[in-house]
Amino acid sequence: MNTFQECCWWLAFIVISIIAQALVPGLDALVVGVLLLLQERDYKMLGWLLPIFIILQEGMGTRPFGGVLLWYLVVIASFKIGRWLFEVGNFVFIFLLSTCLGGAYFGLAWLLAPLQATPTFDMNAMRDISLVQAIYMPLAWRILSVLRPGDKSDVSE
Amino acid sequence: MTFRRLFLLAGTLFILLLGVYSWNQRTQVLDTITTNVGLEAAGGVLSGLRAVQDSVADIWSNYFALVDVRQENLALKERVRDLEARLMAQGESLAELRRLRQLLQMPTDQAWRPVGARVLSGRLGPNGVLDSISINRGYATGGRPGTPLVTNLGLVGRILRSSAHTATALLLTDPSSRIAVLAQESRSSGILTGQGPGRVLEVSFMERGTDVNPGEILITSGLDGKFPKGIPVARVLSVAPSNYSQFLAIQAEPLVDLRHLEEVLMLEPTGVSVPTLPLGPPPVFVGPPAPGRTSPSVAPDGSTGGPRLQPSR
Numbered sequence: 001m002n003t004f005q006e007c008c009w010w011l012a013f014i015v016i017s018i019i020a021q022a023l024v025p026g027l028d029a030l031v032v033g034v035l036l037l038l039q040e041r042d043y044k045m046l047g048w049l050l051p052i053f054i055i056l057q058e059g060m061g062t063r064p065f066g067g068v069l070l071w072y073l074v075v076i077a078s079f080k081i082g083r084w085l086f087e088v089g090n091f092v093f094i095f096l097l098s099t100c101l102g103g104a105y106f107g108l109a110w111l112l113a114p115l116q117a118t119p120t121f122d123m124n125a126m127r128d129i130s131l132v133q134a135i136y137m138p139l140a141w142r143i144l145s146v147l148r149p150g151d152k153s154d155v156s157e
Numbered sequence: 158m159t160f161r162r163l164f165l166l167a168g169t170l171f172i173l174l175l176g177v178y179s180w181n182q183r184t185q186v187l188d189t190i191t192t193n194v195g196l197e198a199a200g201g202v203l204s205g206l207r208a209v210q211d212s213v214a215d216i217w218s219n220y221f222a223l224v225d226v227r228q229e230n231l232a233l234k235e236r237v238r239d240l241e242a243r244l245m246a247q248g249e250s251l252a253e254l255r256r257l258r259q260l261l262q263m264p265t266d267q268a269w270r271p272v273g274a275r276v277l278s279g280r281l282g283p284n285g286v287l288d289s290i291s292i293n294r295g296y297a298t299g300g301r302p303g304t305p306l307v308t309n310l311g312l313v314g315r316i317l318r319s320s321a322h323t324a325t326a327l328l329l330t331d332p333s334s335r336i337a338v339l340a341q342e343s344r345s346s347g348i349l350t351g352q353g354p355g356r357v358l359e360v361s362f363m364e365r366g367t368d369v370n371p372g373e374i375l376i377t378s379g380l381d382g383k384f385p386k387g388i389p390v391a392r393v394l395s396v397a398p399s400n401y402s403q404f405l406a407i408q409a410e411p412l413v414d415l416r417h418l419e420e421v422l423m424l425e426p427t428g429v430s431v432p433t434l435p436l437g438p439p440p441v442f443v444g445p446p447a448p449g450r451t452s453p454s455v456a457p458d459g460s461t462g463g464p465r466l467q468p469s470r
Contacts, residue, residue, distance in 0.1 A: 014202075015202050018199050018202045018203065018281075019202070019203070019206055021278075021281050021282050022203055022206075022277070022278035022279070022281060022291075025279045025280045025281070025285065026280065026282070026283065026285065026286075027282075027283075028282060028283040031283075054191075055190070055191050055194050055195045056194075056195040056198060056199060056282075057195065057282045057283060057284050058187070058188075058191035058195055058284055059191040059192050059193070059194055059195015059196040059197070059198070059199065059320070060195055060196055060199045060281035060282040060284065060285060060291075060325075061281065061282050061283070061284020061285045061286070062280065062284065062285050062286060062287035062289050062317060062318070062325060062327070063284045063285075063286055063287075064178075064181065064182060064185075064188055065177075065178070065181045065187040065188050065191060066174065066177065066178040066181065067283070067284050068282075068283060068284050069174060069177070070174060071283060073170060073174070077167075105283065109283075109286065113286075118286060118287075118332075118333070120332040120352075120353065122353055125353070125354075133283075
């Protein structure tokens with residue numbers, strides 16, 4: 001895939017992710033892009049896209065800056081730790097990572113609520129959206145891996 | 158990479174993040190940048206989506222949904238005739254109403270100008286924790302932070318953050334929303350607080366002796382300076398004495414269906430100040446004689462009821 005195609009693919013991904021986020025309140029659809037790029041070890045593209053994702057998510061949100069930055073750091077760290085233990089292309093790895101990230105999503109929201117002066121933390125609503133996030137990630141990851149031209153998802157250590 | 162290095166890297170990153178976070182809390186530079194870029198880009202995408210949605214809906218309604226249109230047309234013509242007859246009958250009442258309104262010279266609030274806006278979406282992304290909506294107006298098109306949002310039924314909320322052409326508005330159901338309200342009939346004032354999406358609202362600081370009843374409408378009092386006075390906000394559901402304070406525990410429901418909003422009106426401040434006091438000369442102050450005066454003064458109307466002082470201007 002040449003640079004132009006790559007740019008078009010990621011542009012389409014961003015547009016579809018924003019629409020998905022408008023349909024499911026609280027969902028982070030862009031995080032799957034980060035996971036794909038980590039899987040492909042395309043750090044150059046990640047260096048371009050990660051700031052765009054962070055700016056988009058922080059801009060769309062209602063919390064002060066910082067929450068999304070921490071969330072993406074946790075995603076990257078979890079992926080790196082998981083990579084030591086599992087093969088990247090394995091669905092079990094994807095499933096376990098998504099489950100852990102669903103928990104991390106809930107934990108970060110709980111941690112940031114008092115720090116960012118959120119008056120009340122709705123435990124049930126956040127548990128539901130964390131569950132949706134955990135279910136969404138492996139599904140979207142698998143679909144995008146299949147749809148991606150010149151599939152590079154089998155890049156191993 | 159050794160464990161020690163990893164630990165150092167994680168620690169450095171954490172300290173860096175805390176530094177960025179506290180610097181941004183003070184200056185809000187990053188919030189401004191992300192709002193102007195991120196929200197604007199997302200708004201552009203969602204506006205495009207809404208435009209496509211509208212086009213498809215138009216095509217559907219214009220070309221495909223013409224089944225039974227003849228029967229509908231006949232029924233509508235019949236209804237128009239019926240309404241015309243009713244309008245003729247109500248014409249005299251309408252003319253009388255116009256005359257009476259002119260006679261009363263009902264004041265129109267010129268301090269706020271309504272501007273229409275389209276709702277693009279509900280809360281967006283992992284950072285959208287507050288109960289909010291996105292609209293297709295920003296600071297370049299009248300949607301500055303703090304601008305109230307209403308519909309024909311009542312208050313919706315106010316704008317929280319805005320980029321040039323898109324804004325995020327905080328709904329009145331969010332727990333961080335506080336609105337100064339007044340009961341429409343009993344005129345008791347209180348603070349309306351949100352409890353989260355889908356939950357009832359609570360009214361605080363309404364005194365026990367006040368005669369507020371279920372079903373009564375709560376309107377904005379304008380005392381908070383954020384909303385114009387007199388916008389209907391909520392309907393009282395229950396009233397009971399609070400177990401914990403000397404005030405009433407009142408629950409209310411929003412008048413507007415906040416889950417199914419499509420269009421809203423922004424009340425943009427025009428800068429025109431509307432006097433809150435009635436026009437005319439100030440009342441004459443009646444009080445003790447001014448120092449140095451011995452004889453009672455005579456009032457302008459000729460009465461000698463007592464000494465009067467003209468207020469200093």
